[in-house]
Amino acid sequence: MISVSEKFYFYYFYHVFKHYFSIQQIGIMSKVKVTLKVNGDLYEAAVNQSKTLVEVLREDLQLVGTKIGCQTGDCGACTILLNGKSVCSCLTLAIEAQNKEITTIEGIAKSGEELHIIQEAFVNEGAIQCGYCTPGMVMSAKHLLDKNTTPTELEIRQALSGNLCRCTGYARIVKAVQVASEKINQSVTEK
Amino acid sequence: MSIRNFTYLEPKTLKEALSMHAEHGTKSNILAGGTDLLIKLRHHSIQPDFIIGLNSIPKIDYIKLQDGELAIGTMAKLSAIVENTEIINHFPALAHAASVTATVQIRNMGTLIGNICNASPSADNATPLLVYDAKVVILNNVENREINLDKFFTGPGKTVLEQGEIVKEFLIPIPSKLTGSSYQKVSTRSKVDIAGVCVSALISLDKDGKITKARIALGAVAPTPIRVYKAEEILIGKIPGIEIFSEAAKIAKEESSPISDMRSSADYRKAMVEVLTLRALNESLESAKKK
Numbered sequence: 257m258i259s260v261s262e263k264f265y266f267y268y269f270y271h272v273f274k275h276y277f278s279i280q281q282i283g284i285m286s287k288v289k290v291t292l293k294v295n296g297d298l299y300e301a302a303v304n305q306s307k308t309l310v311e312v313l314r315e316d317l318q319l320v321g322t323k324i325g326c327q328t329g330d331c332g333a334c335t336i337l338l339n340g341k342s343v344c345s346c347l348t349l350a351i352e353a354q355n356k357e358i359t360t361i362e363g364i365a366k367s368g369e370e371l372h373i374i375q376e377a378f379v380n381e382g383a384i385q386c387g388y389c390t391p392g393m394v395m396s397a398k399h400l401l402d403k404n405t406t407p408t409e410l411e412i413r414q415a416l417s418g419n420l421c422r423c424t425g426y427a428r429i430v431k432a433v434q435v436a437s438e439k440i441n442q443s444v445t446e447k
Numbered sequence: 448m449s450i451r452n453f454t455y456l457e458p459k460t461l462k463e464a465l466s467m468h469a470e471h472g473t474k475s476n477i478l479a480g481g482t483d484l485l486i487k488l489r490h491h492s493i494q495p496d497f498i499i500g501l502n503s504i505p506k507i508d509y510i511k512l513q514d515g516e517l518a519i520g521t522m523a524k525l526s527a528i529v530e531n532t533e534i535i536n537h538f539p540a541l542a543h544a545a546s547v548t549a550t551v552q553i554r555n556m557g558t559l560i561g562n563i564c565n566a567s568p569s570a571d572n573a574t575p576l577l578v579y580d581a582k583v584v585i586l587n588n589v590e591n592r593e594i595n596l597d598k599f600f601t602g603p604g605k606t607v608l609e610q611g612e613i614v615k616e617f618l619i620p621i622p623s624k625l626t627g628s629s630y631q632k633v634s635t636r637s638k639v640d641i642a643g644v645c646v647s648a649l650i651s652l653d654k655d656g657k658i659t660k661a662r663i664a665l666g667a668v669a670p671t672p673i674r675v676y677k678a679e680e681i682l683i684g685k686i687p688g689i690e691i692f693s694e695a696a697k698i699a700k701e702e703s704s705p706i707s708d709m710r711s712s713a714d715y716r717k718a719m720v721e722v723l724t725l726r727a728l729n730e731s732l733e734s735a736k737k738k
């Protein structure tokens with residue numbers, strides 16, 4: 257026979273640990289803990305192993321600046337930097353991005369308040385209409401300008417050829433990158 | 448459509464990857480750059496229970512000279528191919544093809560070997576590798592084997608790779624001094640798109656200016672990337688010139704068997720084979736003379 261006090265303990269343990277048990281069950285269905293370093297901050301999330309980086313950024317880390325378009329590597333809306341190189345976060349598994357430096361649109365301005373030179377140029381040059389392609393465009397532009405601060409128009413167009421925009425017709429985007437590159441060079445010579 | 452869940456395996460050596468692949472058989476797929484695999488997973492055209500990621504294996508992304516050959520490791524990215532000075536110097540057609548493969552983002556992710564193993568009839572990088580006589584080094588659990596790239600493709604999306612095998616590297620012999628090569632492509636979304644037609648050529652000259660070696664390879668105009676042996680043969684021993692090149696280009700056109708699809712019509716492709724072959728041969732000759 258189970259005594260009253262034993263019953264109480266069962267009941268007590270059940271309630272204290274039921275949350276824990278349910279998490280464990282999901283764990284058995286092959287969710288894993290991933291640790292991601294995004295814009296210098298460490299994040300942890302329990303996710304399906306099949307989850308892509310952009311899904312985890314948006315759904316688990318609430319970093320919704322990075323956009324999802326085609327999910328097949330064609331549109332560039334999901335572009336982020338992985339160890340400084342631009343990649344499609346829709347074709348990268350979150351689990352693969354561990355132990356790497358991830359930079360998203362949220363992390364390129366020095367503080368959350370001001371804008372990065374490239375973002376500022378996009379705003380000032382009217383390179384943003386609906387804005388859906390913009391985070392990806394800015395990340396591709398950053399990847400270019402990190403390597404080459406004086407790109408030609410052709411080099412800019414080639415560097416952005418993996419990013420589609422349905423609104424602007426690209427001319428103003430190219431102009432914005434040119435303006436940003438001039439600004440970057442100015443700030444270098446001023447120093 | 449979300450990707451069906453799987454277990455991600457992370458081998459630390461190629462050997463470990465091989466035994467995982469052998470253990471899980473058809474239930475597993477190898478993940479290198481992921482630019483093709485993730486699309487297949489997303490469209491549920493493959494539904495593996497295990498994904499074997501090569502990402503954490505150290506030192507398999509090499510591009511290095513050894514014994515007169517260039518060795519390209521299985522995880523060498525397309526962007527690394529574009530920037531490598533040995534490749535720019537000795538294998539300019541490959542550097543060119545890699546530089547116009549897909550987009551910046553895809554080149555930063557995708558591997559050269561993955562691009563070839565997917566065996567798309569149009570794979571941009573297959574034709575330069577064919578003209579440079581690349582060899583494929585294949586690992587399996589029994590004994591490793593080496594095979595010439597022109598024997599590697601068996602059909603659209605199909606290669607001689609058997610279940611459980613992994614490509615370790617490509618070996619490409621350094622061409623002789625008086626050699627020139629060229630890559631030519633037409634496609635609709637300019638550089639980004641998969642090639643509508645692509646052609647690579649290679650010409651080696653002797654001291655008297657005669658052709659000692661010729662290679663012509665076509666992409667996107669047959670079920671697999673192909674060499675045009677007949678056209679290559681007629682060039683051997685000849686003094687290069689517009690007439691003999693035109694003849695070779697005509698043969699290339701006849702040997703091609705393109706289909707019509709959303710990228711181009713068959714007739715257009717055939718016409719382009721001739722034009723691009725001629726261009727590729729001329730450019731190869733020019734650069735051979737410069738050396």
Ligand code: FES
Pocket residue numbers: 323324325326327328329330331332333334335344345346347
């Ligand atoms: S969503 Fe990644 S490239 Fe379109």
Ligand code: FES
Pocket residue numbers: 383384385386387388389390420421422423424
């Ligand atoms: S601003 Fe709308 S897609 Fe580019």
